[in-house]
Amino acid sequence: MRRACAAAAVLAAVLVLAAATPLAWAAPASEPVKIGIIGTGHIGGALATLWVQAGHEVLLSSRHPQQLQALAQSLGPKAHIGTPRAAALFGEVVLVSVPYAALPQIGRDLQAVLAGKVVLDTGNPYPQRDGPMAVQARAQGTGVASAQFLPGVRLVRAFNAINAGDLRREAHRSGTPIAIPLAGDDPQALEVAQRLVRDAGFEPVVVGPLARAREFDVGTAVYTRLLTAAQLRQALGLR
Numbered sequence: 001m002r003r004a005c006a007a008a009a010v011l012a013a014v015l016v017l018a019a020a021t022p023l024a025w026a027a028p029a030s031e032p033v034k035i036g037i038i039g040t041g042h043i044g045g046a047l048a049t050l051w052v053q054a055g056h057e058v059l060l061s062s063r064h065p066q067q068l069q070a071l072a073q074s075l076g077p078k079a080h081i082g083t084p085r086a087a088a089l090f091g092e093v094v095l096v097s098v099p100y101a102a103l104p105q106i107g108r109d110l111q112a113v114l115a116g117k118v119v120l121d122t123g124n125p126y127p128q129r130d131g132p133m134a135v136q137a138r139a140q141g142t143g144v145a146s147a148q149f150l151p152g153v154r155l156v157r158a159f160n161a162i163n164a165g166d167l168r169r170e171a172h173r174s175g176t177p178i179a180i181p182l183a184g185d186d187p188q189a190l191e192v193a194q195r196l197v198r199d200a201g202f203e204p205v206v207v208g209p210l211a212r213a214r215e216f217d218v219g220t221a222v223y224t225r226l227l228t229a230a231q232l233r234q235a236l237g238l239r
Helices: 002-020 042-053 065-075 084-090 100-114 132-140 142-149 164-169 187-199 210-216 229-236
Strands: 034-038 057-061 079-082 093-096 118-121 154-157 179-184 203-208
Touching: 034 042, 034 084, 042 057, 042 065, 042 164, 042 187, 057 065, 057 084, 065 079, 079 084, 084 100, 093 100, 100 132, 100 142, 118 187, 132 142, 142 154, 142 210, 154 187, 154 210, 179 187, 179 210, 179 229, 187 203, 203 210, 203 229
Parallel strands: 034 057, 034 093, 057 079, 093 118, 118 154, 179 203
Antiparallel strands: 154 179
């Protein structure tokens, strides 16, 4: 009897500890997600539109948030505007879609706010625009480089290999959807990213961990090509 009571007490303690341990966030597939968008340019604006249409709530941000008023009004009550910090605080998921040279500053300014959040990174390093840091990022591979610039987040490389015009035109197209390659080290973050890719009207293809994001970087054979999931997997040698 004493052993049974002791075992029950141990089990109860384990259950209490488990209940007290915070789990990584992930919204159920049926529930809308709050998405903060840092950098509402062509890519960020297109995704904001598609995600609001899918029922999600977004906070649009840029260095000049007042310039986003017209877009927010066109999207209705599920769209808000604010600063990049406000977007980072608002989002259960945060999309970072800025010129690549701005990524280190975002990481420094918002590290505490973004810590532990699922962050989708769309940026691409262009030396002619971003300077020497872009050369190093390309040499490392952007998945590895972005993880260094955004420490502490649950990073997924996403939507970097499609043009903004194609993102608008090809969403929810009839027939087989266009594929969006993804890379990340956090399985749950990848699940969240896959859901948001589908909600935007595309088919997600998980390429692998962040180190493999270089396989769909600028200059690769699949970069900005409109491929189905089967075609993308074949091009990248995925099963």
